[in-house]
Amino acid sequence: MAHYLMRFDDINPRMDWQRFLRIKNILEKYKIKSILGVVPDCRDYNLMVSNNFPNYYDYLRKCKSYGDVIAQHGYTHLYDSNSKAIFANSRNSEFAGHEFNKQLKKISKGKSLLSKEFLWEPVFMAPAHSFDKNTLRALDKLHFKFILDGFSLFPYKEDNLTFIPQVSSFPLPKIIPCISQLCIHINTISDKELERLIIFIDKNHNRFISINELRLSKKYLKIIDKKLTFVSIKFFRYLRNFFKIFNKLLINILCIKQRTFYKILFKNKSIYDWHLNGTFYCRKYKMISLEIINSFKPDIYIDIGCGLGEILSKVKIDSLYKYGYDSDLRLKNLISILYKNKFIFFEREEELFDHTLLVKKRKDLILISMLGFAHDYSKSEIEKMILNYYKKIGSFILLIDAFYVKDKLYKYNHHEFFFNHIGLVKFLYKVDKLRSLYCIKIGK
Ligand SMILES: [Zn+2]
Incomplete structure (x- = not known):
C-alpha cells in the first residue's frame, strides 16, 4: 500500500x-x-x-x-x-x-x-x-x-x-x-x-x-524498480506532451475561427483592427484574465475599456451584475450584435458607477479590470483614476496589466508601482509576449 x-x-x-x-x-x-x-x-x-x-x-x-x-x-x-x-x-x-x-x-x-x-x-x-x-x-x-x-x-x-x-x-x-x-x-x-x-x-x-x-x-529490487518506473514515466510524459500540443492546436483553430467570424460579421463596420485580430482565443492574457476573475467569484464585475466585451460576456455571474465601459462609442452597436443581453454597456463612466452604487449591497465583492491601456497613462493619472473609482463605489479588486516590453508605443511601464503596491494580492509574471498581470485590493 x-x-x-x-x-x-x-x-x-x-x-x-x-x-x-x-x-x-x-x-x-x-x-x-x-x-x-x-x-x-x-x-x-x-x-x-x-x-x-x-x-x-x-x-x-x-x-x-x-x-x-x-x-x-x-x-x-x-x-x-x-x-x-x-x-x-x-x-x-x-x-x-x-x-x-x-x-x-x-x-x-x-x-x-x-x-x-x-x-x-x-x-x-x-x-x-x-x-x-x-x-x-x-x-x-x-x-x-x-x-x-x-x-x-x-x-x-x-x-x-x-x-x-x-x-x-x-x-x-x-x-x-x-x-x-x-x-x-x-x-x-x-x-x-x-x-x-x-x-x-x-x-x-x-x-x-x-x-x-x-x-x-532492497538492493536486488532497486534495479527493477528504477527501470520499470523510468519506462512508465517516459510513456506518461509522452502522452502528456501529446495532449499539450493537441490543446495548443485547438486554441489556434478557435483563434482563426473567431477572427474569421468577426471579420465577416463586422465587414464594412467602423472598428479598430485590434478588436478583429486580438480576439479572445487569440490573446492568452484574455483567457488567463477570465480565469482570474472567475476565481475571485465577484458579485459585480466592471470592465473599463471593455472593447467588444469578450471577457464580460464569459464571466460566470448574472448579466445584470456585469458592466462595461469603453470610450469608443462605436462599439455599442457592435456589442448589441455580438453579445446582446450578456452584460450592460454604459456610454458614460459616471452612469456606470452611479448604477453600481445603486445595485451594490454592503458586502458585495466588486472586481474592476483595466486591461490593455494603462501604458498610455502616467502613474499619477492611474492613481487618480483608481482613487476616483474608490471614492465612488468603495473598495474593490483591481485587475490591471503592465507591459514589460520596451517600445515607443508603450509610453509608461507601471510594473514597480503595481508590484510594490500594498494591496497586491496576485501577480502573474509575463503571461504573454507583452504583459504581466496584477490583482490589487483597493481600500479595506
Ligand atoms: Zn521551484
Missing part, C-alpha cells in the same frame, strides 16, 4: 501564503509533517505572486520545530541553463550543464543563507527537478544527504546520497506499494486541484509519513 510524503516547492516570502496556510492548517490538524522547499534567495518573479509575508523566517523556524523538513530549493530559482538533466522534463535549469565550481558556489551560497537563519538541513530539491552529475558531486561535498527526486517507487541510495522518488505531483493510487511524494506548487495549483487535495488529505491522513520514517529499497 502507498505511503505519502507532503512536499511544497517554491517557498519564498512572496508566494501565495493564503492558500499555503489553508492546507498547512489541515495538515497540522492531522499532525502531518511536510517538506518545505525553501528558495534561499528568491529572484524568480514567477514565484512572487503576492505581498511579503511578515516574520517569514520566524514562521519557517516554527515549522522546523514542529517537525517539518526544510529542503534547500536551489539558490535563486533563476533558470540560466537549458541543458538536459537527469530526471527533468523541461530544459529550464538553475544547475544542469553548469561546470562543477559554478554549481558548488550557488548551492553553497544558498546553504549559507539558510544556515544563517538556523534553517538548513541536508535535504535538496532542484528547481524544475533539474540537475546533473556535477550537482550531485557538489551536494555531496556540501554534506547534503537527501535529494528529493528520482524515478522509482521506493527511496534508494547512491554513493552518499539518498534519492527520494518524485514520480507524480499528485498522489499515486493507494493500491500501489510505493512512496508517493506529492509535489505542491501552491502558486499555480488550480482551485479544483486544491479542493481535491484537501479531500485526499482528509481521507488518507493516516497514510502520510515523514522523511525520517522512510526505508530504503
